[in-house]
Amino acid sequence: DTEVTQTPKHLVMGMTNKKSLKCEQHMGHRAMYWYKQKAKKPPELMFVYSYEKLSINESVPSRFSPECPNSSLLNLHLHALQPEDSALYLCASSPGGAGETQYFGPGTRLLVL
Amino acid sequence: AQSVSQHNHHVILSEAASLELGCNYSYGGTVNLFWYVQYPGQHLQLLLKYFSGDPLVKGIKGFEAEFIKSKFSFNLRKPSVQWSDTAEYFCAVYGGSQGNLIFGKGTKLSVKP
Numbered sequence: 115d116t117e118v119t120q121t122p123k124h125l126v127m128g129m130t131n132k133k134s135l136k137c138e139q140h141m142g143h144r145a146m147y148w149y150k151q152k153a154k155k156p157p158e159l160m161f162v163y164s165y166e167k168l169s170i171n172e173s174v175p176s177r178f179s180p181e182c183p184n185s186s187l188l189n190l191h192l193h194a195l196q197p198e199d200s201a202l203y204l205c206a207s208s209p210g211g212a213g214e215t216q217y218f219g220p221g222t223r224l225l226v227l
Numbered sequence: 228a229q230s231v232s233q234h235n236h237h238v239i240l241s242e243a244a245s246l247e248l249g250c251n252y253s254y255g256g257t258v259n260l261f262w263y264v265q266y267p268g269q270h271l272q273l274l275l276k277y278f279s280g281d282p283l284v285k286g287i288k289g290f291e292a293e294f295i296k297s298k299f300s301f302n303l304r305k306p307s308v309q310w311s312d313t314a315e316y317f318c319a320v321y322g323g324s325q326g327n328l329i330f331g332k333g334t335k336l337s338v339k340p
Binding site: 155157170204206213215220221 | 259261263269270271272273276315317321322327328330331332333335
């Protein structure tokens with residue numbers, strides 16, 4: 115299994131809603147990542163979890179809250195988002211450190227109204 | 228800070244034309260280099276990577292890239308493009324203490340049938 119899966123595929127939420135994005139991999143990878151990608155732009159790193167511990171937080175606003183319940187799962191909890199947070203949210207995983215090949219999921223396309 | 232430059236924003240080719248997409252990076256130490264492709268509506272897929280060894284690396288779908296250390300470059304090539312190669316191509320670099328993968332801004336390739 116060489117897949118990273120993400121749910122939901124699409125999400126529409128209001129600015130007062132609370133929602134969560136989910137990511138799962140069964141490749142035994144020990145590093146997992148959240149990226150944000152705006153249209154026609156490269157992915158921007160948000161968070162890195164290494165061995166289930168948050169190792170990098172790229173100064174992301176607190177309305178985004180990551181969680182890594184175990185080595186296969188990565189969540190991104192969303193609360194009080196702004197319309198400018200609308201984007202494609204990508205999850206990725208790599209066997210170990212960030213220098214290794216990262217495998218990306220299909221993303222969750224988020225629209226904040 | 229480390230940076231990755233992709234000089235071509237949009238490249239338009241006819242089928243069977245040869246392709247070369249430029250990628251330059253700024254870090255002077257040991258680097259891991261990647262090319263990812265994002266087909267319309269699909270997720271990022273790894274085309275090829277370079278960690279060490281032969282600087283000419285071959286990837287999937289007939290793509291190859293050459294690492295030239297003295298030029299800080301990792302250009303992507305394909306001898307004969309197909310309409311199905313229409314996609315966004317991202318160069319990415321990992322190096323040193325940055326701790327994360329740095330993406331270039333991407334090059335959109337449009338292949339006319």
